[in-house]
Amino acid sequence: TKRFGAVRALGGVTLDFPAGQVTALMGENGAGKSTLLKILTGDHQPTEGHVVLDGERVDLASPAQARAAGIRIIPQEPEIIPHVSVAENVYAGSL
Known part of the structure; x- marks a missing residue:
C-alpha cells in the first residue's frame, strides 16, 4: 500500500515476478503502475507492506539498492x- 497524504495510490497489491522472465505491467491511467514501479526501484517507500525478493524481505531505500538487488525496470518512456x-540500455545505470 502507498499513500500520498489522503490519496491511496496503491492498496493491498500483491504480485509475483518470475525470475529470469520479462513481465509487462499494464493498466489504465491512475491505476498505480508508476507508483508500484517506483517502490520496486527504491524511489518510493511503501506506506504499508514490504517487498520480498528470493523469499527474503528487502528494504529498497534507494535506486542504488534496487539495482544492487538485481531489479531493472524499463519505463514506458525510456531514455x-x-x-x-538493448542489454546495455537496461543496465545503463550500472555502467
Missing part, C-alpha cells in the same frame, strides 16, 4: 541510448 544494445 534510450542510441547505438548500444
Whole structure:
C-alpha cells in the first residue's frame, strides 16, 4: 500500500515476478503502475507492506539498492541510448 497524504495510490497489491522472465505491467491511467514501479526501484517507500525478493524481505531505500538487488525496470518512456544494445540500455545505470 502507498499513500500520498489522503490519496491511496496503491492498496493491498500483491504480485509475483518470475525470475529470469520479462513481465509487462499494464493498466489504465491512475491505476498505480508508476507508483508500484517506483517502490520496486527504491524511489518510493511503501506506506504499508514490504517487498520480498528470493523469499527474503528487502528494504529498497534507494535506486542504488534496487539495482544492487538485481531489479531493472524499463519505463514506458525510456531514455534510450542510441547505438548500444538493448542489454546495455537496461543496465545503463550500472555502467
